[in-house]
Amino acid sequence: MRLVEVEHVVALVADRGLETVLADLVDHIEADFRRWDEFDKSPRFASHSPGGVIELMPAADARAFGFKYVNGHPGNQAAGLQTVTGFGVLADVATGYPYLIAEMTLMTAMRTAAMSVLAARHLARPDARSMALIGLGAQSEFQAVAFHALLGIEELVVYDVDPAATDKFRRNLDARDIRVRVAASAPEATEGADIITTATADKRHATIVSANMVGAGVHLNAIGGDCPGKTELQPAILDRASVFVEYLPQTRIEGEIQQMPADFPTTELWRVIAGEAPGRRHRDEVTLFDSVGFAIEDFSTLRYLAEATAAPHLHREVDLLAQPADPRDLFGVLGRLPVANHA
Amino acid sequence: MRLVEVEHVVALVADRGLETVLADLVDHIEADFRRWDEFDKSPRFASHSPGGVIELMPAADARAFGFKYVNGHPGNQAAGLQTVTGFGVLADVATGYPYLIAEMTLMTAMRTAAMSVLAARHLARPDARSMALIGLGAQSEFQAVAFHALLGIEELVVYDVDPAATDKFRRNLDARDIRVRVAASAPEATEGADIITTATADKRHATIVSANMVGAGVHLNAIGGDCPGKTELQPAILDRASVFVEYLPQTRIEGEIQQMPADFPTTELWRVIAGEAPGRRHRDEVTLFDSVGFAIEDFSTLRYLAEATAAPHLHREVDLLAQPADPRDLFGVLGRLPVANHA
Incomplete structure (x- = not known):
């Protein structure tokens, strides 16, 4: 499973040039907007609080399920914090396994400009x-x-x-x-x-x-x-x-x-x-x-990142899935643990 | 921002003993069930496909917003894959900043037993x-x-x-x-x-x-x-x-x-x-x-992990937020990039 952090996006932009990344994002969004009817367009989930909102924006086609976590907190700037931050996830629809987690703080700014x-x-x-x-x-x-x-x-x-x-x-x-x-x-x-x-x-x-x-x-x-x-x-x-x-x-x-x-x-x-x-x-x-x-723009952006960050310096491998050799043997992942009475 | 991977949960269980982790999970779930009315209990979001379902399960109190990504794919086992995998996120309601991403494949098995x-x-x-x-x-x-x-x-x-x-x-x-x-x-x-x-x-x-x-x-x-x-x-x-x-x-x-x-x-x-x-x-x-x-059980589990994984060998620091010194200067995070025409 691939994690694309802020530093990886900075490296990607340094490698390719911001103009090229933006052009590629335009192409990916355009391709997805052309096949609009293929997408499952769910309403976003929003959790409101006095300080702002936290949203989960899902979008899926027949192959990939994606969503973006994004917040909007207008008061953050006065505290030296960003109003909007985010990250996104892509998963394989066939197996349900997530395969990409990526920062969407910088990428949201880029996809908004590309859109x-x-x-x-x-x-x-x-x-x-x-x-x-x-x-x-x-x-x-x-x-x-x-x-x-x-x-x-x-x-x-x-x-x-x-x-x-x-x-x-x-x-x-x-x-x-x-x-x-x-x-x-x-x-x-x-x-x-x-x-x-x-x-x-x-x-x-x-x-x-x-x-x-x-x-x-x-x-x-x-x-x-x-x-x-x-x-x-x-x-x-x-x-x-x-x-x-x-x-x-x-x-x-x-x-x-x-x-x-x-x-x-x-x-x-x-x-x-x-x-x-x-x-x-x-x-x-x-x-x-x-x-x-809109969520499809984030889906396009995550799809672009999945293609563009394969090089080792553009992501980090992380494990959130365990993946035991025998799928019924999740317990075995814990290894032979010291038994009881540790408290 | 803290990432708790499968290896970190294995280390946590090795450190404390599975019995102690389970007991602590029981305590955390019990404490949250006692204050049931303080929670924002939203229905889960589900994306169905022929092979299974991908769900986002949110729960929030006045301080923290949490959600779990979880899939359910009955056909996975025949392909040597797990039926259920997952990960969870906790965020600060006041700022909207996420602060914990954690594997929930092992942890879901533990919280289910604790429940x-x-x-x-x-x-x-x-x-x-x-x-x-x-x-x-x-x-x-x-x-x-x-x-x-x-x-x-x-x-x-x-x-x-x-x-x-x-x-x-x-x-x-x-x-x-x-x-x-x-x-x-x-x-x-x-x-x-x-x-x-x-x-x-x-x-x-x-x-x-x-x-x-x-x-x-x-x-x-x-x-x-x-x-x-x-x-x-x-x-x-x-x-x-x-x-x-x-x-x-x-x-x-x-x-x-x-x-x-x-x-x-x-x-x-x-x-x-x-x-x-x-x-x-x-x-x-x-x-x-x-x-x-139910989502509150995952919230309790994430709350436990946020407390229990502070030691350096129990998590990895990752950056999905950029956090420029001046929050309006997101562009500055990209550094002084080589200009244009990289394609």
Whole structure:
């Protein structure tokens, strides 16, 4: 059984380059979205507490069962802890044996950026070259690198309420050939942008982007509105935009469309990717990817890791299964133990 | 973050003795059953496939969230694989950070035996000294050691359809001072027994024990009837016995009582342990613990492991969380990577 820790993911990214890993994640998610109907899509299990939520997100096809453990604790950051951490598991459906446990803290950030790029390929104008990026938290650099490397974004105009976040963002992208301009406000950042990405951590109904900031033909990539009570866009934007979602039953509860009536029209993105529904229909259309993160994306990511981490320096072998030669002889695994009376 | 592998559990049992570990598990389960109402008892998540089932069993109190991954694949044994394997996780409810991943293949066998002893303490006659044990598979030796060490059972009369299983059982208990007699049939094994434990792996409605085999005052410890379509007892026994269950909504579906009408009377065992309901009421009463395994027992087991495996040789430190100094700087964890074009 293979354990992929944070250090192994860092080594994988060092070996292959972040851009290549992101490109491979896009390919894996795209392949799985194309075969959407093959997946067992269960609702996630959520355990709520005053401080946040712990979720188990399962997804399975005929060969593999996967799930991700993920938490969301908005108060963590003030204590110097991450808001979101996670790990994932893949198991063999035929035997029930798990074969991969992997960190999904870094990988979730990468798969979220890969998913954004996959959506933008179908929804943004093909000649999009500039992106506004509002909210420079843990997800921001991954979005920046993914859109630059995989979608041809040449200029980023960025904004965060906290100058320290902006400094961190610039420092992290320093070594990369990405043009970054810092705006003094969100409206300034969005001015003239072909794509607007929002990735703020504010846990309430906030108006990060209002309708007057969104010009004709813009694609909105809304990452931060991802749980009940947390949205980033003014409802008037939703009325103007063609809205695309991952999995409607989940997005209704967690996405930007929680602000809208239950019959608000949307398109599930897999239908666009599979060629069953149109993506962007004309240059002036405003498109919105209302991203909340779905279990199949994590499944694709775990599937990628299972393929990519076979080399000995990219994982550690661990044993959680015992595997006695005679399966009925589990007791024998304990060996010949000293008998009794140890207390 | 701590990883407890099979080798660490073997070392723990070697250090403390199996009897002591079982006794500590009984104490931990008992303490948690006493505070039953403090637990968030969610239904388990199950993913069914032609070959078996994969389940996620969550349980949480105000401080810790736990879950167990467990599979059940009846066809595995023919392929030399275990029917049931598992691992468990504990996380801090306040931060959402997981802090323990532990093997639950060996530990589930131990906690099941500990749970059986805990039930028998309240349900068997105090002077019970003999036990029939029918089904000598992976669970059998754990039951034998637990009942001998913790309940004073002096003689075991055992039976399995497969002589090889009987040989394995005798070999494994060789070093221990437990009197074992091998019966030629299940009826012979149960004759005069104070306690009857059934732990067969047959996945269908089988009649391992029929009503004429159960004398007055016997306690039945039914381990093997633990999923829909799998039972071991003739329904007439249930009509005669006072039936005790772990968590009624689950046992209705998975336990022996799936053979009975929906209003069949039972008592949840936590009420007996908490002093809210009687256990055995008189010497001649037939009592039945209809055991299916419940998430709180796994929670108690993980809680025990978190306490017991602090020594360096009893776990391995692993990192699935990244934990950057600045929680917004997840990207910084990747270090200064070589830039692009690695493919």
